[in-house]
Amino acid sequence: MKCYICHAMETMENVKPLLEYIRKHVTLTEEEEAYLCSQIALRKYLKGQYILQQGDISSIQCFILSGCTKMFYVDDAGQEHVIMFSIEEWWTSDLGSFATQTPSDFNVQCIEPTTVIQFPYETHENLLQEIPKLERFFRKIIEKAYVSSQKRIIRNLSLSAKERYQLFHLKYPHIEQRIPQYMLASYLGITKEFLSKIKKEVLQQ
Amino acid sequence: MKCYICHAMETMENVKPLLEYIRKHVTLTEEEEAYLCSQIALRKYLKGQYILQQGDISSIQCFILSGCTKMFYVDDAGQEHVIMFSIEEWWTSDLGSFATQTPSDFNVQCIEPTTVIQFPYETHENLLQEIPKLERFFRKIIEKAYVSSQKRIIRNLSLSAKERYQLFHLKYPHIEQRIPQYMLASYLGITKEFLSKIKKEVLQQ
DNA sequence: AATAAATGTTAATCTAGATTAACATCATTT
DNA sequence: AAATGATGTTAATCTAGATTAACATTTATT
Missing domain, CATH: 1.10.10 (Arc Repressor Mutant, subunit A)
Structure with a gap:
């Protein structure tokens, strides 16, 4: 299988962690995996670069291959509030802004040099309709994120x-x-x- | 269309708010709607009754037709922490426990007499596989819940x-x-x- | 109507965590 | 190696919100 990201064999490696991660939740055929790969893109960020800025509409969902990001919110008083850190094998983006295509409340900034796989919004929605198993996959991912968000609320309160x-x-x-x-x-x-x-x-x- | 819940015409009314709610997100065929209705159940709770207790595995997802519930967590010191209130046209249950079929951290208690439509876990998962549009629907519902959970974290911090x-x-x-x-x-x-x-x-x- | 149970208020005192400000380390750049 | 910027520490003072406890009001029960 040829890499759909850079059309070279050697970087096929890059997609592996994502495919393995997906396999933990759903089973795709080889064609489906190949199609998925054709719809995504690799992107490298330097330390300090922003993947998303407050006020922008999040156009991509990112799966982290290497590096570390922080998602944070700057309040009216100028204070920064970190909502979450993300590292390898996890997602980073403002899901709310992505899902609803409305301006984000958050910034996502790389606190290390970071390599991600990007799912652009336009293709993402189609992709899920074409491969319902991916719809299922993303539902499960969001469920997980929601659960940990709820747990965080409890922790902060109690x-x-x-x-x-x-x-x-x-x-x-x-x-x-x-x-x-x-x-x-x-x-x-x-x-x-x-x-x-x-x-x-x-x-x- | 006959009511699949109670097999009588007059209470067909009960399912309407749910169907209308679903229609806002996805478009089901009449057969799909009928099938959905065959998989769910109506349940009434008195004021003070529990829909879910901390430590139990959540076996149902509930859509509220009338009434009001609170979801809360009792910490080690015995203190109650309310996580959310739910009223008509909204969901109530510990989604985390439901999705992962693990013991819940939360209680869900009715603070008014409450009528709900229940989706039992066993049929829920099948239902979503049989009607991928419902998978999409629930993905969107969870996205919404996740977003408001994130917003709550921000509010509490800032x-x-x-x-x-x-x-x-x-x-x-x-x-x-x-x-x-x-x-x-x-x-x-x-x-x-x-x-x-x-x-x-x-x-x- | 009387009593009890649940809910809400007020005020005094206490404390977890914020603020301020000065200083200490560590890493990067020249 | 000096200098700049980023990060971390310490201690003094301050404050939002907790705790306690006594009382007030509303609602449900007999």
């Missing part, structure tokens, strides 16, 4: 800042290592000064 | 309690009228005493 930090530290040690501490503080909903204090307390215990 | 109250008051005045104030406080993530104080301030302005 845990103290210290407990939230400890949970993150336990669940996502590999992410903690890759992001500056002030961004984690923003994700946890606290100031960097307070996170610094918490971490000291946790270490002393 | 707005003060007073601002959150004012927003709720503006956006959901019809819900505010139907729920006791202490439940709204829980939804807003504050104590009932503090909400009482806020409301007084807002009125005096």
